[in-house]
Amino acid sequence: MTDTQTWTPLEIETECEGGAEELVERVAGMGEEFGKLLVAEKGLVFRGFGVTPEDLDRALDALLPNRLAYVHGNSPRTKVGSNVYTSTEYPREFTISMHNEMSYAHAWPSRLAFYCQVQPGGGGATPVVDAAVWYGSLDAEVREAFAGGVRYVQNLHDGYGLGKSWQDTFETTSREEVEAFLGPTGATWEWKADGGIRVSSVRPATTRHPVTGAEVWFNQSDQWHPAGLGDDTAAALAQILPEDELPQSVTFADGSPIPAEYVAQIRDRGLANAVDVDWRAGDLLLIDNVLLAHGRRPFVGDRRVLVAMSD
CATH class of the missing domain: 3.60.130.10 (Clavaminate synthase-like)
Structure with missing residues (x-):
């Protein structure tokens, strides 16, 4: 800390x-x-x-x-x-x-x-x-930018590819069970021609603890953003796949890109304040x-x- x-x-x-x-x-x-x-x-x-x-x-x-x-x-x-x-x-x-x-x-x-x-x-x-x-350690500019929430996108393959398969992710081999799980979550999804699935979800960037009421930083934008992978890894992935085809990616809720410098600040200040x-x-x-x-x-x-x- x-x-x-x-x-x-x-x-x-x-x-x-x-x-x-x-x-x-x-x-x-x-x-x-x-x-x-x-x-x-x-x-x-x-x-x-x-x-x-x-x-x-x-x-x-x-x-x-x-x-x-x-x-x-x-x-x-x-x-x-x-x-x-x-x-x-x-x-x-x-x-x-x-x-x-x-x-x-x-x-x-x-x-x-x-x-x-x-x-x-x-x-x-x-x-x-x-x-x-x-949350309090982040610049006001960053906190304000995230106030509208974030959009997460997952591209889950059908057993072969980068990242996790949808079978491993949802612990089932049934498409019906996947859809039954996703239905109440507010997510949107589409099954792709290669047998994979793309899932998109808009979530808030913060939440409040149900007992204490404390507002906390509560999202994984830095882990889902290519900039969070480091320059070399991000560059290598960019040569293989467009960003919207990566196993996971994130934008602001309206689809606009999250600046890489915001991602670095979020990642670094979380680690700097850790015990x-x-x-x-x-x-x-x-x-x-x-x-x-x-x-x-x-x-x-x-x-x-x-x-x-x-x-």
């Missing part, structure tokens, strides 16, 4: 290494106060419990009251359990910029839980940022997905962090 921001997630520690059983007992003992604690602290880190992969389901059941599938998720993941997924599978040498999970969608998870199965060899922290602070959560095997991090955005620092060696979400 900046010098004027001293917030960090609350660390809940134990020296007993009581595993999932101890964690579940602690959470259950708090009752409804646990949810209030999460909202007040924005993020909770559970250290030293030594939760094993075999006991992870029990721990997640306590932290996430209704685990959700990653349907309509745009990042590459592998499903490894009961609505448990690998964190974004992106080359280890790159930073994943700050974002609130599925802020591009009509509905998003209210909580995210991260579990460190394999501690990184170096680096690999999960940075988190107060999304209200992120790093370092990992040890068995640790868990629980965040309020509206109050906090998250990302990933580069790492060396092995790193395996799993993620689950709930409403």
